[in-house]
Structures are given as C-alpha cells and as structure tokens.
Amino acid sequence: MSHYYRLVVSCPDRVGIVSRVSGFIASQGGSITEANQHSDLETGRFFMRYEIQADSMPLDADGFREAFAPIAEEFDMTWALSDTARRRRVVLMVSRASHCLVDLLYRWTAGELDCEIPCVISNHDDLRALVEWHGIPYHHVPVDPADKAAAFAEVERRAEAAEADAVVLARYMQILPPGLCERYAGRVINIHHSFLPSFAGARPYHQAYERGVKLIGATCHYVTSELDAGPIIEQDIHRVSHCHTPQDLVRFGRDVEKAVLARGLRWHLEDRVLIHGNKTVVFA
Numbered sequence: 001m002s003h004y005y006r007l008v009v010s011c012p013d014r015v016g017i018v019s020r021v022s023g024f025i026a027s028q029g030g031s032i033t034e035a036n037q038h039s040d041l042e043t044g045r046f047f048m049r050y051e052i053q054a055d056s057m058p059l060d061a062d063g064f065r066e067a068f069a070p071i072a073e074e075f076d077m078t079w080a081l082s083d084t085a086r087r088r089r090v091v092l093m094v095s096r097a098s099h100c101l102v103d104l105l106y107r108w109t110a111g112e113l114d115c116e117i118p119c120v121i122s123n124h125d126d127l128r129a130l131v132e133w134h135g136i137p138y139h140h141v142p143v144d145p146a147d148k149a150a151a152f153a154e155v156e157r158r159a160e161a162a163e164a165d166a167v168v169l170a171r172y173m174q175i176l177p178p179g180l181c182e183r184y185a186g187r188v189i190n191i192h193h194s195f196l197p198s199f200a201g202a203r204p205y206h207q208a209y210e211r212g213v214k215l216i217g218a219t220c221h222y223v224t225s226e227l228d229a230g231p232i233i234e235q236d237i238h239r240v241s242h243c244h245t246p247q248d249l250v251r252f253g254r255d256v257e258k259a260v261l262a263r264g265l266r267w268h269l270e271d272r273v274l275i276h277g278n279k280t281v282v283f284a
Contacts, residue, residue, distance in 0.1 A: 003054040004033065004084045005064060006271040011077040013039050013046035021048065024071055031056040036283035040276065047274050047281045054083070061085075080271075088165040088269055090115045091158075093172035094122045100170035100191060101127060103258035104265070105134050113262075115269055118162035121155055123174055143174050152177050159184070168265055169223065171257070178225035186275050188223035189268060191261040193253055194235060196228050205249040215239055216249055218257040220264030222275065231280045233264040233273055 011017065018037060025032060034051035059067060061083040072079050090113075094101045101120070107113045119137040120127070131138040139158050143151040156179075159167060169176075169190040181188060193199075194217035199207040208216060217237035224230035236259065238252040267273050267284055274281040 002084075005052045005054050005057070005061060006082045006084070007048070007050045007052065007068075007079065008082075008271050008274055009046075009048040009072075009077050009079045010274055010276070011046055011075045011079075013044050014075070017046055017048070017075055020071055020075070021050065024068065025050070025052055025057075028057045028059060028067070038281050038283075040281075043276070045276060047276070047283075049271060049274070049283045054085070082271055084114070088115045089118050089163050090166045090168055090265070090269075091162050091164040092117060092120045092168050092170050093155075094120060094127055094170050095173040096124050096126050097171040097173075098127055098130065099254045100258045100261050102130070103262055104168070104170055105131075105136075107262055107266075109134065113266060113269065115166075118164070119158065121158055123151070123172070148174075149177070152180055156180055156183070166265075166268060168261070170261065175227060176223060181223050181225045185224070186222055189220060189233065189261070189264055190223045190228075190230070191218060191220050191257050191264075192228060193217070193257065194219045194237070205253055206246045209244075209246040209249055212242070213240065216253050216256065218253065218260040220260045222280075224278075229278070231275050231278050233267060233280055233282065234260050234284075236260045 031053040032050055033053055036049045038047045061081060065081050092101060092104065104113065108117060117136055119139055120131045121139045121141055123141060123143045125140045128138045141151055141154050166187045166189065167184055169188065171191065176188065193204050195204045195208055215237045217235060219232055220234045221232045222230040236256050238256050240249060240252060267282060272283045
C-alpha cells in the first residue's frame with residue numbers, strides 16, 4: 001500500500017493559511033495527493049485535511065512535526081499528523097447482536113478497514129466462537145447491575161492493555177461511565193437507531209411500526225458522557241411503508257446500522273472527521 005502522511009488542522013480563519021501550508025509542503029518537495037478545506041462562516045473557524053505522499057518528502061513523521069510546528073504556532077492551529085505506516089488499533093465492543101460485528105470483521109478481513117483489531121470485549125459470551133475464528137482474542141466482561149464500576153474498570157484495563165487508539169461500540173448495550181468517555185474522548189464510536197428519543201427503550205422498531213413511520217435510520221456518533229448526544233459522524237435512512245412488517249423494519253434497520261457504522265469508522269481511521277464543539281466536519 002502507498003505510504004502517506006495525513007495532516008489535519010483547525011484554526012481561526014484568516015487569509016494565507018492554505019498558501020502557507022501548501023508552500024511549506026512544496027518547499028520540502030512534498031506531493032499533495034488529496035486536499036480538503038472548509039471555512040465555518042458562523043464561527044470563523046477553518047478546517048483542513050491534506051494527504052501527502054510520504055516518500056516525496058525528505059522528512060520522517062517526527063521531522064515533519066518539528067518543521068511544521070512554527071507554522072502551527074503562527075496560525076494558532078490545533079493540528080495532528082498521522083503516518084499511515086502505523087495502523088490504528090481498534091477495540092470492538094459487542095453484546096448479543098452480531099450484525100455490526102460480522103460486517104466490520106468482514107470488511108477488516110477484506111482490507112476495507114485499515115486497522116488492527118487487538119481484541120473484542122463483550123458483556124456476554126455468545127459471539128466468542130465467531131471472533132476467535134477470526135484469530136482475535138475475545139474478552140468476556142460481565143456487567144453486574146449492582147456493581148458496574150468493577151466491570152468498566154476491567155474494560156478500561158483491557159482497552160489500555162490492547163493499546164487502543166479507538167473503541168467501537170458495535171451494538172454494545174451498556175452505557176459507558178463518564179470517566180471512560182473522557183479518557184477516550186473523540187475516539188469512542190457508537191451506532192444506534194435514529195428513533196431516539198421518540199422510541200426509546202426496548203423494541204424501538206416495533207414502536208415505530210405501531211406509530212406508522214415512513215423512514216427509519218441509524219446514527220454513528222462519538223460517545224460523550226451525555227447519552228447519545230455526542231458529535232454525529234454519519235447518518236442514513238431507509239424508506240418504509242404501510243406494507244412492511246415489524247420484522248421488515250428490524251431487517252432494514254440492521255442493514256442501515258452496519259453500513260453507517262462501517263462508513264463512520266472508515267472515515268475516522270482515515271482522519272476525515274474533525275470535531276468542532278458538538279458537531280463534526282467530515283471530509284468524505
């Protein structure tokens with residue numbers, strides 16, 4: 001695979017940012033293979049993502065960071081440089097529903113998701129055989145309703161031991177504690193149906209059927225301590241009608257959920273998602 005540096009920048013908008021950054025890369029002989037910019041006119045914030053062919057530059061990643069730092073300081077940038085030579089480590093968390101997990105594992109084995117999956121963590125043991133068939137360690141961490149803190153301390157220990165760069169809740173049906181959300185802020189990705197709060201609780205698709213909805217969908221978002229209110233990465237819908245049964249809605253919902261989660265994770269891995277308050281800029 002080609003070797004790239006990915007530079008992502010957020011800073012106060014002003015004249016000359018693109019020229020200064022592009023000029024720096026050109027001065028190093030760098031080849032920009034993809035460039036994205038966005039100016040938020042309401043907040044006066046500027047966002048940028050550059051993908052640079054690493055072999056076209058004389059600098060390694062650390063050298064790039066050191067040389068770029070004065071420009072970042074000049075423009076008051078929040079920025080990061082990633083090197084595709086290092087694959088991100090993604091810990092998956094699941095409960096009993098398998099559709100999102102199966103889809104992510106397929107895409108991973110097919111090379112669609114450029115990452116390592118060091119382990120899967122679950123509060124149930126149902127999906128162990130599936131995960132271990134893929135050669136991935138499976139950690140069963142039951143969650144006792146009377147003592148959830150102990151379980152999530154173990155979850156955090158497992159994620160830390162796996163050197164997780166990101167955590168994906170692939171239909172993990174437990175609420176993460178605030179401390180864990182804060183530790184992995186901007187790095188925990190969740191998927192849920194888009195009915196909240198209209199159809200909260202159990203059997204949302206059956207509730208939606210009873211209400212006669214015409215659209216169902218799914219939302220992929222970053223997890224924060226406020227339940228299901230973190231920055232949205234991706235959403236999609238599927239149109240339904242009076243002739244569809246509750247089972248049809250469940251089937252359509254699963255299809256949308258797994259597709260939306262896969263897109264959201266891929267964009268995160270490719271540094272295409274920049275968080276801006278409780279919103280995102282997505283260079284997809």
